[in-house]
Amino acid sequence: MTGSPDLLASLSKIEKMDIDPYSGNLFTYVYETGDKKLRNIQHKALNMFYDRNALDFTTFKSAAYFEKEIVRFAKSISNANEEVLGTLTYGGTESILLTVKSARDLFRKRKGKEEVPEIVLPSSGHPAWEKGAEYFDLKLKIVPIDRESKKVSLESLKSAINDRTALVVASAPNFPYGTIDPVKEMGQITRDMGVLLHVDACVGGFILPFFERLGEKVPVYDFREEGVTSISMDTHKYGYSLKGSSVLLFRNPEMKKYSNYINISWPSYIFVNTSILSSRSVGPMASAWTAINYLGMDGYQSLTKKVLSARKYLFKELSKLGFKSTAPLESSILSMYNENVDLFSFVYGMQKRSWHLEIQKAIQDLVPYNMHMTLSPVHKKLSKPFIQAARDTINSPPDPDFKKLMDGLSAGDLSGLMTMIADGNINPAMLVKLLEQIPEESAKEMANEIVNGVFR
Numbered sequence: 001m002t003g004s005p006d007l008l009a010s011l012s013k014i015e016k017m018d019i020d021p022y023s024g025n026l027f028t029y030v031y032e033t034g035d036k037k038l039r040n041i042q043h044k045a046l047n048m049f050y051d052r053n054a055l056d057f058t059t060f061k062s063a064a065y066f067e068k069e070i071v072r073f074a075k076s077i078s079n080a081n082e083e084v085l086g087t088l089t090y091g092g093t094e095s096i097l098l099t100v101k102s103a104r105d106l107f108r109k110r111k112g113k114e115e116v117p118e119i120v121l122p123s124s125g126h127p128a129w130e131k132g133a134e135y136f137d138l139k140l141k142i143v144p145i146d147r148e149s150k151k152v153s154l155e156s157l158k159s160a161i162n163d164r165t166a167l168v169v170a171s172a173p174n175f176p177y178g179t180i181d182p183v184k185e186m187g188q189i190t191r192d193m194g195v196l197l198h199v200d201a202c203v204g205g206f207i208l209p210f211f212e213r214l215g216e217k218v219p220v221y222d223f224r225e226e227g228v229t230s231i232s233m234d235t236h237k238y239g240y241s242l243k244g245s246s247v248l249l250f251r252n253p254e255m256k257k258y259s260n261y262i263n264i265s266w267p268s269y270i271f272v273n274t275s276i277l278s279s280r281s282v283g284p285m286a287s288a289w290t291a292i293n294y295l296g297m298d299g300y301q302s303l304t305k306k307v308l309s310a311r312k313y314l315f316k317e318l319s320k321l322g323f324k325s326t327a328p329l330e331s332s333i334l335s336m337y338n339e340n341v342d343l344f345s346f347v348y349g350m351q352k353r354s355w356h357l358e359i360q361k362a363i364q365d366l367v368p369y370n371m372h373m374t375l376s377p378v379h380k381k382l383s384k385p386f387i388q389a390a391r392d393t394i395n396s397p398p399d400p401d402f403k404k405l406m407d408g409l410s411a412g413d414l415s416g417l418m419t420m421i422a423d424g425n426i427n428p429a430m431l432v433k434l435l436e437q438i439p440e441e442s443a444k445e446m447a448n449e450i451v452n453g454v455f456r
């Protein structure tokens, strides 16, 4: 079988199971520039370094080299001073988990191990924060966001902080609505109360600086605010690197120490991890370095221009079709609702026309059902066909089978859904509708069963 061409044929078949990640037909999960030259050189970089193990950056010195260079660039666009130290992780979630672990250990050092430390998180914050709280045994306190601004309510934030607070989180921007929490005001509060403030700029870290350069109004969210103690920013999002890298920056070198893991007592070599994972490929680091050096400041700026132009066009044209934004436009994310169309049918119709959109929850007194669009540079040239498809979908009658399934679900009839699951054909929009009709704990359990089913 070694080297069998059948394997390549099989891989080509398997590849067709997926949506083409370069197509620009989706608005989450991938950040596509549309620049094939960049993609090719990154794949070359990935290949060249894939078999090197970043676990030992003294043997594979390229790992330390790439990490230092990438961190240097991340610092330069985040207004970090010399003191700030960084770590390269494998993704936003890993950066967040490391932040939680460091905050917990710093809290324990200051207050002892008796108290359960707390994280204060705006309700628009990413699930990785709850995951971190679960993994590392912290208590999560979720505070509401304001109905109009979709930013954290400062009053609620203030009253949630106490002497057990280990960490407060701001997003720049948050994923659901794309708004930027009021980091300046939050920093004032956390400084006064002596607690850490992390800015989750996993999405915004590599694009907001270029919004600013292009003259867009961006509220201060980085190290210019003295209260900010750490920032996560993902190279594999708007840094346009291949998947597998994110940067975590610490204002205080002591915090980085709490994120490092060192073991000198086991019987083998001196064991050092600067991230959660241990053995890991240098490939994604090489890819991130390549993206940064290929693009440079001007390259990032011109890609950001494309994102802004896509946002302007899509917002204008979707508005003409009756869509409204759930929030003020502050970043590269759109979240839109439409009171005149059934959003579930719309998203289904768009899917039939090869456009993949996610539906976000309706939340009482906050938002109706809305669709999420994280925009990439490639969307600039695709905005027109997207709008044509949207117009066509709205003007066509809804698919009767889909409507029947959704009506059935609303009436508690699960049979249609179960058939789809059995066929391995899960429609995320249907799951949203199904799971919200069940009490949260049961819905979680059901989702868990469905997931196990997928991998059976």
Ligand SMILES: Cc1ncc(COP(=O)(O)O)c(C=O)c1O
Pocket (backbone or CB within 6 Å): 091, 092, 093, 094, 096, 126, 128, 171, 173, 174, 175, 200, 202, 203, 234, 246
């Ligand atoms: C605001 C925010 N933080 C963190 C993450 C987690 O990043 P990753 O998927 O790279 O783990 C995401 C992912 O979309 C995000 O939107």
